[in-house]
Amino acid sequence: MSPCPDTLAPSEAAVSHGAAPCVIVDTGHERYDIRIGRGLLDDPASWSGLPRAAQAVIVTNTTIAPLWAARLHAALAGIYARVTTVELPDGEEHKDWPALNQIFDHLLRGGCDRKTVLFALGGGVVGDMAGFAAGCYMRGVPFVQVPTTLLAQVDSSVGGKTAINHALGKNMIGLFYQPARVICDLATLDTLPQRELVAGLAEVIKYGPIADAVFLGWIEEHLDALLARDAGALAHAVRRSCEIKAEVVGQDEREGGLRAILNFGHTFGHAIEAGMGYGAWLHGEAVGCGMRMATDLSARLGLVPAATVDRMHRLLERAGLPVRAPALGAARYLELMGRDKKAEAGQVRFVVLEALGRAVVRAAPDELIAGVVEDAARV
Amino acid sequence: MSPCPDTLAPSEAAVSHGAAPCVIVDTGHERYDIRIGRGLLDDPASWSGLPRAAQAVIVTNTTIAPLWAARLHAALAGIYARVTTVELPDGEEHKDWPALNQIFDHLLRGGCDRKTVLFALGGGVVGDMAGFAAGCYMRGVPFVQVPTTLLAQVDSSVGGKTAINHALGKNMIGLFYQPARVICDLATLDTLPQRELVAGLAEVIKYGPIADAVFLGWIEEHLDALLARDAGALAHAVRRSCEIKAEVVGQDEREGGLRAILNFGHTFGHAIEAGMGYGAWLHGEAVGCGMRMATDLSARLGLVPAATVDRMHRLLERAGLPVRAPALGAARYLELMGRDKKAEAGQVRFVVLEALGRAVVRAAPDELIAGVVEDAARV
Numbered sequence: 001m002s003p004c005p006d007t008l009a010p011s012e013a014a015v016s017h018g019a020a021p022c023v024i025v026d027t028g029h030e031r032y033d034i035r036i037g038r039g040l041l042d043d044p045a046s047w048s049g050l051p052r053a054a055q056a057v058i059v060t061n062t063t064i065a066p067l068w069a070a071r072l073h074a075a076l077a078g079i080y081a082r083v084t085t086v087e088l089p090d091g092e093e094h095k096d097w098p099a100l101n102q103i104f105d106h107l108l109r110g111g112c113d114r115k116t117v118l119f120a121l122g123g124g125v126v127g128d129m130a131g132f133a134a135g136c137y138m139r140g141v142p143f144v145q146v147p148t149t150l151l152a153q154v155d156s157s158v159g160g161k162t163a164i165n166h167a168l169g170k171n172m173i174g175l176f177y178q179p180a181r182v183i184c185d186l187a188t189l190d191t192l193p194q195r196e197l198v199a200g201l202a203e204v205i206k207y208g209p210i211a212d213a214v215f216l217g218w219i220e221e222h223l224d225a226l227l228a229r230d231a232g233a234l235a236h237a238v239r240r241s242c243e244i245k246a247e248v249v250g251q252d253e254r255e256g257g258l259r260a261i262l263n264f265g266h267t268f269g270h271a272i273e274a275g276m277g278y279g280a281w282l283h284g285e286a287v288g289c290g291m292r293m294a295t296d297l298s299a300r301l302g303l304v305p306a307a308t309v310d311r312m313h314r315l316l317e318r319a320g321l322p323v324r325a326p327a328l329g330a331a332r333y334l335e336l337m338g339r340d341k342k343a344e345a346g347q348v349r350f351v352v353l354e355a356l357g358r359a360v361v362r363a364a365p366d367e368l369i370a371g372v373v374e375d376a377a378r379v
Numbered sequence: 380m381s382p383c384p385d386t387l388a389p390s391e392a393a394v395s396h397g398a399a400p401c402v403i404v405d406t407g408h409e410r411y412d413i414r415i416g417r418g419l420l421d422d423p424a425s426w427s428g429l430p431r432a433a434q435a436v437i438v439t440n441t442t443i444a445p446l447w448a449a450r451l452h453a454a455l456a457g458i459y460a461r462v463t464t465v466e467l468p469d470g471e472e473h474k475d476w477p478a479l480n481q482i483f484d485h486l487l488r489g490g491c492d493r494k495t496v497l498f499a500l501g502g503g504v505v506g507d508m509a510g511f512a513a514g515c516y517m518r519g520v521p522f523v524q525v526p527t528t529l530l531a532q533v534d535s536s537v538g539g540k541t542a543i544n545h546a547l548g549k550n551m552i553g554l555f556y557q558p559a560r561v562i563c564d565l566a567t568l569d570t571l572p573q574r575e576l577v578a579g580l581a582e583v584i585k586y587g588p589i590a591d592a593v594f595l596g597w598i599e600e601h602l603d604a605l606l607a608r609d610a611g612a613l614a615h616a617v618r619r620s621c622e623i624k625a626e627v628v629g630q631d632e633r634e635g636g637l638r639a640i641l642n643f644g645h646t647f648g649h650a651i652e653a654g655m656g657y658g659a660w661l662h663g664e665a666v667g668c669g670m671r672m673a674t675d676l677s678a679r680l681g682l683v684p685a686a687t688v689d690r691m692h693r694l695l696e697r698a699g700l701p702v703r704a705p706a707l708g709a710a711r712y713l714e715l716m717g718r719d720k721k722a723e724a725g726q727v728r729f730v731v732l733e734a735l736g737r738a739v740v741r742a743a744p745d746e747l748i749a750g751v752v753e754d755a756a757r758v
Contacts, residue, residue, distance in 0.1 A: 029408070097476060108547035111717065136552045139542065140633070163518065168487035173515045175554070254519070338490065
């Protein structure tokens, strides 16, 4: 029996069936489930009820392939007549057209038709690229997210944002294209390097200040367990993060308003990533540092007290995330943020906190931003 | 006053307001109008009510830019604070990633935000590329089709198919992405070379056999007027073609079923284009030849009498379209068609006629296809 019955009412946004808690994403146009649990890769129920096709293609990278591709291949071989794998180079610096075209080459050389199902097995880069490829191949084929990093499980695999980078900006070329399902096998986190686990925690932490002060308190209490990869703690963190993301994306698929709050810390973070050269900082690290800066900006705008900045600072520091920003200079930060996708008519907009648990999007004067940037380089 | 009021009921799929007949496309998710008339480029009403933005970008090519870009620029300059133009190289052989990336470079260098409106000024290649770029830039910005060829006015600018070619197949990478509006200024056809006018007539002719036997008769009667660019005849041909296309796309935006009939002649046609090298034959020429072959296949399947093949043959020949297919050999045709997007699980499917005015999609035995291909090389 499927752990996520199709008859589930939209209001029951999250249900738990023992081993495989399930979160529903419903954008109005599309509806799919996120299944969370240990060992889901090997569970036939994970793959039942997906679109039928002659071929399935696993899109992964050279790091993840030796660890997990054989398991997924074995699971899919019972369902699709032909299962093949395309291995992309690993790393944010390969989130570009040549690597995307590797997927198209593989699909066309293999005679894949427009029913072919793609499976994105890997972290955020693989998910973004496989999703974008699925959205464009023959004008759209189905795809399934199988995230193997904490960051991808709690954030990038959910909500349908796909993209590649352009030399002039991160994630500038992409689509909103929803997966048919998301399978978060918590066992895949066993092979995740600690630095990446910590980077993923940045996105988990994010959901607290923007949407759920109670969850923020829970993270503070269970941070040591999360860092030690306690199975129960990770399961709760992934599930609650996915619930919040599903709720937000369900209300605003295309980032017309509410969805922008998910970018808390990202405007500063993207500037750090771009300014340091993609790959120098992990995305989650940059977001962690960016969240401290965005909280500081919130305080400078008079929205939250200085104590809130301290609380976020302490939590991020305890998690092992960077809190000191690179000293690029305020002018360079402002220049880099001017290309942010949330910018409109040259005006940069920031996600800031009105309180812990509530975020809004605001413009801010350059002087305040300069103050944030300069202080963050000295903390 | 807008010639296409927003209050128009969906059932009134086509209305005429003197100079600017208007056809509504309604896919269920999206609704936009096609305006048809002489001088629409210079008519402020053509551009009123479009999404507001700080910037508009005209995407065109090096052939069309000197002819029409200044006119469009002048019209848009009154509405958008900044209007810029990006000129792509002309030709099907440039419908590829490097040219697409020229658009992204232009948008990013110009600081275009995610409200920027793109205007596709040109033929089918420009429309396909500008539409695809609009669909992907920052995950989607609005775009307007301003087709300047007969083929683009009656076919490619309507219905939201966008794509680029891949070395292994035509239109393999793309999106369904609907424009905000289509402006068919019949005056732009004045600068169209005769060979391209004739190629566009192939797509006009197509609507007869697949959907409207009366229109087919009208085309036969008015073919000389169309070839002589009689304004009234062209206006009717464009309007009726757009009506039929809008009707079909409204019922089936994503080619789940009915929409496939619009590809009548295209499976053979794409094989000719690919087999001869893109650009050797114009798309419309290949489709013209392909329609004769598809009609022949319909006859061999016992669906229509031999007289129907003769009637299509005569009309295409009178229009100046090629009826003799290149002698690539049946094996090569079958190989080329195996990569068609309509192929499923290796099985090629053809749009064939059940009668003049009614088309269906069918598989066909290789022997019949070989017969069609070999005869077509000898007619």
